[in-house]
Amino acid sequence: MAAEKLRDLSQPMDVALLDATVAAFYGTGSKEERTAADQILRDLQNNPDMWLQVVHILQNSKNLNTKFFALQNLVLFTSVVLEGVIKYRWNALPVEQRDGMKNYISEVIVQLSSNETSFREERLYVNKLNIILVQILKHEWPARWRSFIPDLVAAAKTSETICENCMAILKLETLLKFFPMPSYRNLTLQCLTEVGALNFGDFYNVQYVNMYNVFMVQLQTILPPTTNIPEAYAHGNSEEQFHIRVLESTQENISALLMGLEYLINISYVDETEVCLDYWNSFVLELFDAHNNLENPAVTANMMGLPVCLVFAANLTSMPLLPSVVDGIGAQLLQRRQLYAVPLSKLRMLMICRMAKPEEVLIVEDENGNIVRETMKDNDVLVQYKIMRETLIYLSHLDHEDTEKQENRFLVMVIRDLLNLCEMTKGKDNKAVIASNIMYVVGQYPRFLRAHWKFLKTVVNKLFEFMHETHPGVQDMACDTFLKIVQKCKRKFVIVQVGENEPFVSELLSGLATTVADLEPHQIHTFYESVGHMIQAESDVQKREEYLQRLMLLPNQKWSEIIAQARQSVDFLKDQDVIRTVLNILQTNTSVASALGTFFLSQISVIFLDMLNVYKMYSELISSSISSGGPFASKTSYVKLLRSVKRETLKLIETFLDKAEDQPQIGKQFVPPMMDPVLGDYARNVPDARESEVLSLFATIINKYKGAMIDDVPRIFEAIFQCTLEMITKNFEDYPEHRLKFFSLLRAIATHCFPALIRLSSQQLKLVMDSIIWAFRHTERNIAETGLNLLLEMLKNFQASEFCNQFYRTYFVTIEQEIFAVLTDTFHKPGFKLHVLVLQHLFCLVESGLLTEPLWDAATIPYPYPNNAMFVREYTIKLLGTSFPNMTAAEVTQFVDGLLESRNDLSTFKNHIRDFLVQSKEFSAQDNKDLYAEEAAAQRERERQRMLSIPGLIAPNEIQDEMVDS
Template sequence: MAERLRDLSQPIDVPLLDATVAAFYGTGSKEERSAADQILRELQNNHDTWLQVVHILQNSQNLNTKFFALQVLENVIKYRWNALPVEQRDGIKNYISDVIVQLSSNESSFRKERLYVNKLNVILVQVLKHEWPARWQSFIPDLLSAAKSSETICENCMAILKLEILLKFFPMGSYQNLTLQCLTEVAALQFGDFYDPQYVKMYTIFMVQLQTIIPHGTNFAEAYTNGSSEEQSHIRVLESAPANRGGLLMGLEYLIGISYVDDTEVFKVCLDYWNLLVLELFEAHHNLENPALTASLMRLQPTLMPEVVDGLPSPLVQRRQLYSVPLSKLRTLMICRMAKPEEVLIAEDENGNIVRETMKDIDVLVQYKIMRETLIYLSHLDHEDTEQQMLKKLNKQLSGDEWSWNNLNTLCWAIGSISGSMMEEQENRFLVMVIRDLLNLCEITKGKDNKAVIASNIMYVVGQYPRFLRAHWKFLKTVVNKLFEFMHETHPGVQDMACDTFLKIVQKCKRKFVTTQVGENEPFVSELLSSLSITVSDLQPHQVHSFYESVGQMIQAEPLPAKRDEYLRRLMDLPNQKWAEIIGQASHSVDFLKDQDVIRTVLNILQTNTSAASSLGTYFFPQISLIFLDMLTVYRMYSELISNSIVEGGPFASKTSFVKLLRSVKRETLKLIETFIDKAEDQPHIGKQFVPPMMDPVLGDYARNLPDARESEVLSLFATIINKYKIVMMEYVPRIFEAVFQCTLEMITKNFEDYPEHRLKFFSLLCAIGTHCFQALIQLSSQQLKLVMDSIIWAFRHTERNIAETGLNLLLELLKNFQVSEFCNQFYRTYFLTIEQEIFAVLTDTFHKPGFKLHVLVLQHLFCLVDSGTLTEPLWDSSTVPYPYPNNTMFFRDYTIKLLGSSFPNMSVAEDNKDLYAEEAAVLREQERRRMLSIPGLIAPNERQDEMLDS
């Protein structure tokens, strides 16, 4: 059998080959599989086997056999292509192309032979890599010509272009040239064909699919910009020639229709195209506001801009007129299919029920972002049409013609998405009509579910327009009071959305609430505090916390200290009464604090305080001072209960609901203190007041506790304290170091997995000490300092990026500080070579690429230190170095060369080096943000911070 297959002087025995392949894939015995493997390897290695490929493909019925033959052919194309005669190269090229067209020409054969066709596509791309563009200039025209034959051929043409192998092979510039040629050829085809509906459909599918395969960051506009004059004119010919505009508009009409198809993937593809088209049209319009740019364009393309009409270049006026109808229809499409924004908490589920959203759908959020940007551009291109489309849709909700939850949701999400894109006067008029109609809709609509949907949409829309609310006090007050009504509505999600919207509005309008407005007897915040207990009576604890954060934002905006303190006292009156009651009961019987309902109440009170502290910062000082010492007493007691439970019940006790509840109180106590200190101004007296009382209840407790009972928040709290008060904390550092250092290292250095929360927080604390209290490290013993350095090395060798970067930043800070200290020579003589070796180890592996810049900075510091002559003692050990060096520079150069030459077999870093360019990516992101800020509405008003001041 083997001999018959090895004899390639005559046509190969295909049935026998089928049997051999079948044996190899497991239908035979172990011996048969081994024999088949040997035969197939010999055939693969035989340089003449490829000549039998066509014969095999035409006669075999076994898909695996066909794949074997194609693998043989692929190897020939990869490694021997240029050695083949031209006739053979053309024969292979034409045969593969013909088979692909034949199999993908109708739906049945295409679906049935899909795997086979996919492999043929890969083979064709291998040919393309050698032939295009020099020896196969007609590839794109051939592809496009085939694409209009049928939908399945068009689909497969796209599959060829988007093959990953193609994307990886071609450099970015070459791939842009390839896609640009596609655009050019599509535009250059005979335009009479555009009036053939079948061709228009194929053209539309092709253009939409084409955009999905262009690499990220490239778009049609860029392709146009990078193209030659001839290529640009081909792309513009559809717009500029009257005879061709009908075809262009018909193609866009088809694409609008396709965009309504109820298929997410199809819509995503269409949306990408619409986004690019509208962006290009908007930028052409937007750039006209820059006279210098307009003049530059006229110099570069005088034939495209022969005259100016009403201050605008006439071709651009014509373009806007040309696209006005399809863009109007596109606005309708965007409104009808608007994706759900992140802020919306209640929506319709797949069963038609109103539910509270509990998870974020990242795909939907990405889709919303693209749709929102598209609608912003559409709004800028024609504000009037955008407004009229939305009001028309809203009227159809009121009339009942288009009433449905989904229709109302998408409409209101679209209305909210264009906030900031209109002139203020137009936006005010528009929003008044929108809110009026929505309130009317809420009045006339029956049913709790229906009203919940409308309420949700009212809250969403008003939350998106803070500029309007700031300018209209009565309306703002009405909206907030309406939110207070919704806070009593127990329908799922309504209370959450009311609280979230209240916080969003207060953050942007807080000064309005502490100022006595015209027609009012007192500031709104005072009125609110008088009825606080009633307003929050139906809210869940987490909603109450959100409410307290919102009111804290208001109080923070009060400029008069006396009023501010009074408002704070009134805000905290309810939780303080409950707190005083609990502490009073505990003073008579400590066991009262062990009741689980009491523990939950204590936790809730602490969380309420944390929420208020997050808004008030320094101004929260009177409140935290009031409860601070009692809070530490409760902390100490609950810690003892936890320890006793674990001692009595073993490790399992730490998993019980009772212990978890106690630990939640401890963590919230630490979180409250850290939140206040982090948000408060840098006032040393605060640190001096709060740190000493925490030494034993918090630090001592951490040191005494079992590892499983140590709260990682202790580490982050003291890191925050040292970062905040810096050198003022110097006297406390030895105690901090003694309490947390060695016991935490024992927890986290056994492996890279245990106690993940403690890891980063520990190194953040160490970094804070090294940065702001360096003198405390100098006072350590040599053994303690070695422990510090070992832990730093362990940190930057960690595979967790944040831990590694924290370790590297700490190392850099210590190196700089030791350089200017009296211990410079002593320190570097001990650690210089170890640091260099360890840094090179992480620099040259594949796990620490994100730290590349910091690795280089550490090495730069070491190199410069040696060259500067600062080190006056030799870095080498004379007992191990055979001969003395004239200076450290010569030794260091020699040592580094030997180190690199002998120690690092992994010097070749992997191909994916995107992490090395994180800084450049950050610059690009900042440039994009500045661009977005230059376009009104592109960054939503409720998302802007420094750029939008509350006035």
């Protein structure tokens, strides 16, 4: 009976009975009683409503173990629901429950912290309370608890142990990550002036001096940016943390410390590459941060353990430290660098000798000892490489001379030795390995190559040699490395260098046929793209045109031969070898167009009309084959080859128009001739013969020429809209390529040619809106996202138009209903950010007064509403109340009112919806990372900015630097 009474959580728990059960569990009862108590406590712990009893238990229990059980239950439940019940369900609680829990936990913390004995004995209990308090703070600050830090400071003035615990709260990692930097530090430091005054004001007794010292020592760990605290150290307890500062304090300790580092370095040479790796990374990072922050003496002084009052004063007054202090900091840094000079030098050698393989190296040795091209990337090795590379970069900054990092000495020595080794080495396998190394190294240092022409020319000529090496992988890597170098050094190839008679590009074009003689078609395309980048860098129009003609001479000659024979007999174009040749020529043109952009105009003009005729002929062949052979015909090799030509034709045109500058005459020259051969062909064809690239091509055209295409939109709609919708709306699987491209085209029209949409009939507009709704219902992420972005464009454009009332009267309720449907469907979690933006738009609009006509249907509503905002509020409450019968009317009403109140604050609005999704129990709390995808992306960008601030962390070839040659 007692057990059933405890398990009934529908009313306040009998805490005395719970105390007795906990006491039995902890050993005061018999074995049977302990077993029964254990089962009862397990049942309570597994009950999702148990956390509601926590405050009641904490207030009434006489047993410390019971209180700990209550808090443990809360913490356990927190871990189950990803950061906790407080994080996800706090805002759903009544105000009195929220305030009661917040005040009680604060009072218990103060009570336990105010006494030295209880504070030490129950430290684990206090720590759990601290964590829960910070979880609450995340919901209460700033709107309902802006005074949090001043409250801590006020409490800290009352006793030394409370002061110590206040600092423990401020140091919690969850709090550090919650408050924005640097506002958190500034707010903290401003508040600390009150405590700082205690040391110099009316309080001279020992208690307050000690309290002040504790406060300031604890403050040292707050001042550095939180990103500089190694994860392993931040989560370790005091016994687990490695106190390297203490070991540096005496000569005896230093000797032991250096010996220990020597042992670790020797251990790190074992075959297990991960041994000590994380430690070395953290150790070197700490030294680097102190060294790198010398320009910020306050931060460096804190990191060096210098008198914190200096740091405190410098931060509060925003004044620089005295030169003598700065010099002292620099001296200590120099002493530490000298202290670790020998082990760091050995560590550099270790990192270089044991460096993991980077992903760019394609030539590897297989299990049989054969040299082969790598086909699969080893993620574990890549992680090791990243950590080791980062560690070596920090080591290089600490002593670049010991690392020998200067480009002139390092690169010249390495590359020349590799080139000489390649000449001396026998055997194709060995040469392939060395070639792979050469190409990897030269591709990493474009700035060095730009500054040393002779070296650059030597490297490029060596790449040309590798292009004749047929060992698997070598030619691919040679062509890829050539492209990478040309993109970063293109200007160097079109000017006459000292000691040269002509620009390198001219010399290259003279020997073009020989250079590419042994390359496969896809390698030739990469090579042509590289040369296209060179030509693009030539500013002289006449020279540029001459280079382009010389580059395209071979493919143009072959094209002319094919067209000439086709004019004699069109059947010539049906030969499969001819079709492959046409495809190869088009792919070559596409590669050059991607590099030249507008400057490709003269070349595409040469082949454009003939290319459209070939396109039309092949399209008719495809259509007739599918019509006679059925859907299976589209899978035959012959039809696939024909379709490849069609697709490459569309890709070439799209690439050129996309890369070309926004010049209206280009659009007028190329768009009208395509209307029938491309658009008309799309409309006439059977579904299986329609190319999705037609949709992306016209999306590119509209994005490029914008409003100039308004008059063409009706024809585009007529050709593609109805027939494409019939293809893609039968199910969510057929014609996957058409789906995304169709909605991308619609979005381009909505963005740049919106007046054309207004001219649609109501039936046509309904088709558009239905297709948009269908798109964001789609489970394919890209399609749903495109549909949502398109919807936002439409909503904003119609809001600004004269048809605002008419549009929203027709679609407001439907859109809201459909968005809530996908928002609360776990299959559409990746669209959360856009769902929120659509809802925010709707709720802001309805409160703005722009909608002057009623949104409700007077024929079906028995009474009029005072305004649209009231209608939307009641409609939304009814909609959600029906959809979520497990939620009370009060909970639904509170959520809807919260949406309306927070509509102008996107962050609050978003968090309010997140809380609702978990509260509604539609979303489990285990995997909601998609709801935080935006914040995660922001964190990744912050990490990238940090890496950009440290030279070398991001490889030079990955940085989009200015291609300016001196």
